[in-house]
Amino acid sequence: MSIADTFVGRSVIGNECMTWGTYTDSGAATEDDIDTKLHLCTRMILQPYGTTVATNASVINETFPVAGSAVTIRTDASQVGLWIAFGDAFA
Numbered sequence: 001m002s003i004a005d006t007f008v009g010r011s012v013i014g015n016e017c018m019t020w021g022t023y024t025d026s027g028a029a030t031e032d033d034i035d036t037k038l039h040l041c042t043r044m045i046l047q048p049y050g051t052t053v054a055t056n057a058s059v060i061n062e063t064f065p066v067a068g069s070a071v072t073i074r075t076d077a078s079q080v081g082l083w084i085a086f087g088d089a090f091a
Helices: none
Strands: 003-013 016-025 031-034 040-049 071-074 080-087
Touching: 003 031, 040 071
Parallel strands: none
Antiparallel strands: 003 016, 016 080, 031 071, 040 080
16 A cells, blocks of 8 residues: 555534545655545545645546545656545445
8 A cells, every 4th residue: 555544533424424534645746645534525624734745736536426434646756745535424
């Protein structure tokens, strides 16, 4: 796996479920899946962070809605960041 993701938390916002966590690219800059712990993911936000500016924007390689257990993202090599996902129900 070239991108390691960590589930951090979940909450209910109005009539939607929200989950969040972190991701770390292993240095390969390839795409991989994030498990959002949602049944159906309707939208997602990626936010890179660190001490250097990201050369390229992180992208979500999906057409929403998508199964929340496998949302494909692509990042720069060795990039770390946060993800936030919204969906219909917790998986």
